[in-house]
Amino acid sequence: MGPDVFQEGIVAGRLEPDNYEAHFSDLHPRLDPHEALVAADRCYFCHDAPCITACPTDIDIPLFIRQIATGTPDAAAKTILTQNIMGGMCARVCPTETLCEEACVREAAEGKPVLIGQLQRYATDHLQEQGVHPFTRAAATGKTVAVVGAGPAGLSCAHRLAMLGHDVVVMDAAAKPGGLNEYGIATYKTTGGFAQDEVVWLLKIGGITMQYGVALGDGVTLEKLRAEYDAVFLGMGLGGVNALGADGEDKAGVLDAVDFIAELRQAGDVASVPIGRDVVVIGGGMTAVDAAVQAKLLGALNVTLVYRRGRDRMNASVFEQDLAASKGVRIVTHAVPVAVHGNGTVREIEFEYVDDAMKGTGQILRLPADQVFKAIGQTLKGEGLPALEGRKIKVSETGQTSVKGIWAGGDCASGGDDLTVTAVAEGRDAAMDIHAALSV
């Protein structure tokens, strides 16, 4: 007898052991050389290419694709990494379907864009697997910059600063570097320990000291950093999770989707991660889709993703929505949670349908649930931060905060989407501005 798919509760091992590897393998396996050449051949080398404009890091996409086409993938990688030091991760996790590939003229012509993301991975993997780090440091400036957060924004900022000759100390609350690259992205999008490999590769630039288990307010204060360093960059992301605001949300089995995603990423063996029989995910972004899809891949019998607005308003791209649907996730829209039912442990969750103006219709949906994942956004945590704009640290175009000597970027800062690629761009641009400020 195999596992019992109908077993209620949150249990591990819902699948036959062999199925886990297939379920959590690479979503887009790397192109082989033939596939890469065929894909590269489709690029028109557009003038002032729309794909570049669509890329938050402004990678010269036509150039790197041409470099792949002419048999120089390492030169292609350098073109990519010059603009985006985490080009390897972005190639895996960028929603290319709403960025470069949406803008590709061949999407307009044939509904089939050039496979920009996969070509980017082909090039960056080719270089990084040789252990080659193509950048060197400028002469030492004698300046030292503190970077809070070892996620995409912080590491991008640190790398650029180190390249420009500054020394950098990066501190992170977690035990490992990478931020959301390590803890917040679906397992099938970055397999094989790539997030850690990329950080190891990135740090080869030299001049970057890593400190783990250090967070603002826990081991260090902003005042102290300001006093001890020549500049400070804040890239600690969003540490808090929004509450549902529904009755009974403190019941057992109601969890944060980000914790579930992190647990899966950190699990040595995904089969050991328990999952409910009836799982409900609340939210409409990438985190919601990542949680819902992975719940299904772990063997949950029923997974429902519930979003308060229409599909067109979901932050998750159409590609992500379709991916969820193809894995068997049911997507319910226009419903808000009103109560979590159960005697200590969730058994059912109750929603009310709402119209486009979010006005209650009085119609109720009750879904059986032994596990509920909240994915309705994250919040900035911390005391004594620079001035906020909305719920994030207010920054200028170049990442300057309201406090002289402090810059910020990534998800914790205002401006831009909460994407890895945006964080990389913001970290890089803040580094250039810090460099300019320190060079005066």
Place this chain on the structure above:
Amino acid sequence: MADLRSEFIGIKSPNPFWLASAPPTDKEYNVRRAFDAGWGGVVWKTLGLDPHVVNVNGPRYGAIYGADRRLLGLNNIELITDRPLQTNLDEIKLVKRDYPDRAMIVSLMVPCEEEPWKFILPQVEETGADGVELNFGCPHGMSERGMGAAVGQVPEYIEMVTRWVKSHTRMPVIVKLTPNITDVRKPAAAAMAGGADAVSLINTINSITSVDLDLFAPEPTIDGKGAHGGYCGPAVKPIALNMVAEIARDAELQGLPISGIGGVTNWRDAAEFMALGAGNVQVCTAVMTYGFKIVEEMISGLSEYMDGKGMTSVDEIVGRAVPNVTDWNQLNLNYVAKAVINQDLCISCGRCFAACEDTSHQAIAMSEDRTFSVVDDECVACNLCVNVCPVEDCITMEAMAPGLTDPRTGKVVQPDYANWTTHPNNPSASAAE
């Protein structure tokens, strides 16, 4: 990043990639943009005497496409510059002043008399240009007026004009050769005899790209008629490579520098021309197709190649393949190879089978489940299967080790070299002593 600095007949440029004399180098605006994009030098579009020529006011270009509308060949009926001489000279001077590190060569075409050359050369010299290129290659329009290819097809004229030019200027002189001849070594030798510092080749090839089957007129069509034009682009590269190699390996032409032209599109094309003896390359069709920016790929690609080979100067590439260009009768007839199909890469399209079964040696077998394999008993290693296979490196030619028996001939592969000159089937074979 390898050092790509180049010196060609004493003219320095930051890389060996020049733009050929053609529409892209017709005016200041273009050339400034080209230099800003990274091109090492330009050959300014051909100047002539005033009154300046006029161009047709209809299509000047026709094209040949590969799959996916990839432009493989371009044909043009444009003439030399259609702007006043002084306008061009003024612009050349301005650009050269602002880009002193780039090579500035001026292409010239004036009537086949000494006076016009005496007239124009000092004016070019006054611009500060680094050298001149004599356009003896343009195959349309100008040739009907006794210039361009009409000169380039008569070695005596080439020598005569080159000698005039050399006697009236201190600038280095490059003679641009037409491919519309039978033996390119003859015009090259004439240029050398006239004192040319270098030759550049090839200019465009006489061509009609296509015919409009409704109008029954060649394309490009001007009011129902068409004229032959000059063909260029990736399609002409093999012809150009051969002509460059013919000059590079000719004993009489030793030491004659060559600027390679003809379908250069990426770093690899450039390296190939240089390996066959070109000191640098000139590019036109590729920038007309993709814009000036392609030079970035040429720079990064050649640099990566040189780094990989441990080369520190582009001169280390120049001529490296020339010793390996030989005549057919010097090829080793004892060398035996067989095609090998990599079953892991094979996608079972059967193109190799169709080619071999229908047109060659019936040396590929096809099983009921569409597995394709080589029949060594029949394979002559002709390479056609490799050429028609859509997958890179799926079919390769593997040499047979000496001592093995070729199943096709039943003969043991010999370790020693033997060519046609000593082959028993050659009626005029001389016995090897």
